[in-house]
Amino acid sequence: MTGDDPLDLERRASLPADLLYLLAKYPRESWAGHGNIHGLASMWLQRHDMFRELGGVLTAAIADYREGRKDAHAFAGHFAPRLAFFLGQLNGHHQVEDLHYFPAFARAESRLKRGFDILDRDHHVIHDALEMNAETANAFLRALGGDEDRVRFAADAYARQNERLVAMLARHLDDEEDLVVPLILDRGEYGIG
Secondary structure (H helix, E strand, C coil): CCCCCCCCCCCCCCCCHHHCHHHHHCCHHHHCCCCCCCCHHHHHHHHHHHHHHHHHHHHHHHHHHHCCCCCHHHHHHHHHHHHHHHHHHHHHHHHHHHHHHHHHHHHHCHHHHHHHHHHHHHHHHHHHHHHHHHHHHHHHHHHCCCCHHHHHHHHHHHHHHHHHHHHHHHHHHHHHHHHHHHHHHHHCHHHCC
């Protein structure tokens, strides 16, 4: 996808309407009461909520440091393990989706294949952002305790990368849920294969 593609992860506001026909049948506000929400659909939503929460924790941690609410030592001790967990879990989650779930979902409902292809492309963009996020985080952590200007520059660089990753992730998670959950509700997890 190119930077001027309306389906580019950093440009789109949602998936195209032609891919959201099951969402129209099963709008978000109906999900909690649906008989097929338990199991796979519920697990999917819980994992996504975990990623949203961890993204928020990382964003808050960097803000706490930048605004002087945490010193370098406290920040590093809190931040580093959470970042490693977040990046590792997100990467593993995407691999399972790309190799197992998306192909199964596309076979179950061929009209959604293009949507799963878009989500798969998102994963590549997010993977690149994860790598950049890790690089800028490591540079920031290495800078802690050093020259104040260098630390501030590294903190600002990481904050920008984190903001970008969290925004991309929010869009992607919403779009993925808009395809996956209605499909599971419609077919039941055993009807997907």
